[in-house]
Amino acid sequence: MTTPYQQQGAPGASYTSPIPVRNTHLGDALASEWTKIRSVRSTMWTLGVMIVLMVGLGLLTASLVAAADPDLEGQSVLSLGFSGVLLGSICVMTLGVLTISSEFGTGMIRTTLTACPSRGRVLAAKAIVFFLLVFTLTTVTTAIVGALQVGIVGGEPSGEDWFRATVGVGLYVAALGLLALAVGALIRHSAGAITIMIGVMLLPLVVAIFMFSESLRDVQEALFQYSIPNQIGVLYDSAVTTSGPTGWQPLWIVMGVTAVAMAGAFALLRTRDV
Amino acid sequence: MIELEGLTKHFGAKVAVDHLSFTVRPGVVTGFLGPNGAGKSTTMRMMLDLDNPTSGTVRIDGRHYRDLAEPLKYIGALLEASKAMHGGRSAYNNLLCLAQSNRIPASRVREVLDLVGLTAVARKKSKGFSLGMNQRLGIASALLGDPEILMFDEPVNGLDPEGIHWIRNLMKQLAAEGRTIFVSSHLMSEMALTADHLIVIGQGKLLADTSMADFIQENSRSYVRMRSPQRERVLDVLRAEGLAAVEAGSGVLEIDGATAEQIGELAARHQITLHELSAQRASLEEAFMQMTAASVEYHAHAAGEHKVPAKAPPGAPGAPGAPDQPGQPGQPAVQWGRSYEERRRRRSSRKGA
Numbered sequence: 285m286t287t288p289y290q291q292q293g294a295p296g297a298s299y300t301s302p303i304p305v306r307n308t309h310l311g312d313a314l315a316s317e318w319t320k321i322r323s324v325r326s327t328m329w330t331l332g333v334m335i336v337l338m339v340g341l342g343l344l345t346a347s348l349v350a351a352a353d354p355d356l357e358g359q360s361v362l363s364l365g366f367s368g369v370l371l372g373s374i375c376v377m378t379l380g381v382l383t384i385s386s387e388f389g390t391g392m393i394r395t396t397l398t399a400c401p402s403r404g405r406v407l408a409a410k411a412i413v414f415f416l417l418v419f420t421l422t423t424v425t426t427a428i429v430g431a432l433q434v435g436i437v438g439g440e441p442s443g444e445d446w447f448r449a450t451v452g453v454g455l456y457v458a459a460l461g462l463l464a465l466a467v468g469a470l471i472r473h474s475a476g477a478i479t480i481m482i483g484v485m486l487l488p489l490v491v492a493i494f495m496f497s498e499s500l501r502d503v504q505e506a507l508f509q510y511s512i513p514n515q516i517g518v519l520y521d522s523a524v525t526t527s528g529p530t531g532w533q534p535l536w537i538v539m540g541v542t543a544v545a546m547a548g549a550f551a552l553l554r555t556r557d558v
Numbered sequence: 559m560i561e562l563e564g565l566t567k568h569f570g571a572k573v574a575v576d577h578l579s580f581t582v583r584p585g586v587v588t589g590f591l592g593p594n595g596a597g598k599s600t601t602m603r604m605m606l607d608l609d610n611p612t613s614g615t616v617r618i619d620g621r622h623y624r625d626l627a628e629p630l631k632y633i634g635a636l637l638e639a640s641k642a643m644h645g646g647r648s649a650y651n652n653l654l655c656l657a658q659s660n661r662i663p664a665s666r667v668r669e670v671l672d673l674v675g676l677t678a679v680a681r682k683k684s685k686g687f688s689l690g691m692n693q694r695l696g697i698a699s700a701l702l703g704d705p706e707i708l709m710f711d712e713p714v715n716g717l718d719p720e721g722i723h724w725i726r727n728l729m730k731q732l733a734a735e736g737r738t739i740f741v742s743s744h745l746m747s748e749m750a751l752t753a754d755h756l757i758v759i760g761q762g763k764l765l766a767d768t769s770m771a772d773f774i775q776e777n778s779r780s781y782v783r784m785r786s787p788q789r790e791r792v793l794d795v796l797r798a799e800g801l802a803a804v805e806a807g808s809g810v811l812e813i814d815g816a817t818a819e820q821i822g823e824l825a826a827r828h829q830i831t832l833h834e835l836s837a838q839r840a841s842l843e844e845a846f847m848q849m850t851a852a853s854v855e856y857h858a859h860a861a862g863e864h865k866v867p868a869k870a871p872p873g874a875p876g877a878p879g880a881p882d883q884p885g886q887p888g889q890p891a892v893q894w895g896r897s898y899e900e901r902r903r904r905r906s907s908r909k910g911a
Contacts (some may be wrong), residue, residue: 299584299736301704307627308661316659323651324644391641392652395699398606398635400659401624557609 313400313409321413326382331418334375335425341368342429346436361439362430362449363520369426370513373457374482376418380464381477383414388472393558403553407469411462411546418461423454445521452519452535459538460512466545469553485512510537559584559738560605560707565614567600567762574600576762577614582740584706587733589753589770590742593850597762598742599638602711606635618707630660634700635709642696645685649676649695652684653702662703670698689716697728707738714748726752746843760850777845782813782821785834795828812838 321327345364349356356363384407387393400406427450434441441449464481471477492507508514509528518534529537560582567575575597582588592598603609605616607623616623618632626632643652653667671680674694679687684695693716700708710729714722729752733739743749749756749770756773758766766773786792789809796803796813804812813821818837825832 299706299738301631301706305628305631306661308659312659312661316655319651319655319658320644320647323648323655324646326646386644386646390644391638392644394603394606394608394637395642395656396659397608398633398637399630399656401607401626401629555610557603 308400310405310409313405314413316400317406317409317413321383321417324386326386327379330375330379330382331421334372335421337375338365338368338372338422338425339429341371342433343436346433350437356437356439359522360441360445360449360520361433361437362441362445363517363522364433364437365426365429365449365453366517366520366522368429369422369453369457370516372422372425373460373512373516374485376422376457376461377464377481377485378478379418380414380461381468381474381481383410383465383468385468385472385474385477388558389474397558404550407546407550407553411465414465415458415462419454419458422457423450426450426453448519448521448532452532453516456516456519456535456538459535459542463538463542463545466542466549469549470545489513512538559619560740561617561620562601562605563615563617565601565604565616566612567597567604567609568612574762575604575611575759578759578762578764579614580757580764580767582707582738582757583755584738585733585736586754587729587739587741587752588755588757589749590740590757590759591746591749591846592742592744592759592765594744596759596850598744598759599711600762601759602635602637602709602740602742605709606633606637628660628703630656630662630703630705632703632705633707633709634703634705635711636693636696636700636713637711643684643692643699646683648681649684649687649698650680652695653699656699657702660703666702666704670701673701674698690718690721693717693721693725697725705737708732708740710739710741712743713741714743714745722748746846750843758846758849760852765849774839774845777849779814780837780839782816782818783834783836783838784811784813784821784832785809786811786825786830786832788830791828792825792830795824795830799824810834 342365345367346361349364387396396406397403430441430446430449463484464477467480468474468477471480488507488511492504492511495504495507505527515529515534515537518529518531562581563579565575565578566573578597578601590598590601600609604611605618605623607616618626623629623633647655649671650667653670654664656662657664657667668677668680671677674697676691676694676698679691684692687695693713697710697713700710708729710725713725713729717725726748729739729741733754741749741752753770756766756768756770757764758773766777768776783806784792786809789811792811793803796811799816801816802814804814806812816824818835822832822835825835
């Protein structure tokens, strides 16, 4: 109150920081997102549980099969990893949602966007860091589990089988996680987005199981074929259905869906208030 | 320097910010005042490009926020405390990820943590922080890029006296270094101690853009406070001089329209004993209440004028006739002096009875 007003508007008085200003790029955002994802407990929990499920269930089924009857009726031994991957992918979806929705939940998103006003760059950096992390972990884990299963049960999977059951599954699970991230960005609410993703994963199968009517046979068939569990099975060549997508097709399908969801997330994040 | 031009924000039918234009100049602390819900936070969010304006622009050193290469080096912002950080992350990591996105070295993170006094808890999760600690963490994040412009949204909320003192001095020091300081508050008394320049808004509209001293001068009354054992004589003398005195309880008289010197000389001429005589200037708080009372009153009119008489019931004891209807619907919204005068008249008639 006592400060003389004359000070105000003194020309040329502005402050200059000694820290130099350079143009930031995606690399800086990637470094930032990497720090974020590795410094929260939920990453450790979800990915830790994922690895435990994949290794644990993979070894359990392998040893049960080895103890009972090692004849897999022409199926690849690698398909024994299926149940672990199926449950592990739920963990990945949870992490995918949390990666973005926790920022909205805590209000961190405001700080993040103040530091990096290019919203597209923030979302891209998040997606890249998350995708690479999940892809690497899943691929390495499925490779280890596959090797152990071959050791326990025996058999000689082809190179193509190996590639699809490791890199293919890794890409599929990471893409599924990315879809969850996009849904998290669209919904901006952790619980809501996780529920939606679990619904997407399980509902088609559950609905199809209880479709008894003959007239709905085609719908039931399609729901079976395109349900996520069955798609993962296709990657292992052990699908429940005999028709529908084969080979690498499940991967192209999930990537297409994820691309659409990500495009929506980009568009909405750009225009929304946070 | 921050320039706002015709900034407007609608939330559905509600107008949160209404054609706001002002400039925040460097080297001073600019206080941004308004009652709760006046649109302060919305305005600040638009300044940081978090909310999209319905119309109008904000320029920071002539540029749009989105065009800043490394924004943390231009603007540091303290947003709503404890609602701008991830609680599951340590204080250090919360700041580190911000620093990395603007290519600020990690050593600077330790520096600002030290500056705000959080070094000891740098590795602790910010979830367990007290309100004051969170506030300090927010300030650390604002200072991270050593920016030229600093924005603080309600910085003293929830702080203890020591913390409040610290923030006050910090803001003054930062302004003295030539930085632009923009601080929002609904605490007038706090602004009186820190701000040099004031921007007041009410219901999203600009009510004042002036220096602190000018603001008080224009929007508050000055009066003389006096205490005397010869109360009746004083009143007689004042009446004879045509001066209005208001009793303010415990023998204190408040006199408008004269200086303390004039009253003192008057008392000497009439040989009146004085126990107290002082010139009083209404506080910023009072000036602010006066200003925003008008915008609040306007609101009541718009909602339905039948509410107005309820404020001063016609049958109120000692009310000498019904007070004037304080404005008619459709009248200009801003009639600052008037509402204050009315309250004063009502008070004086109550006291005088």
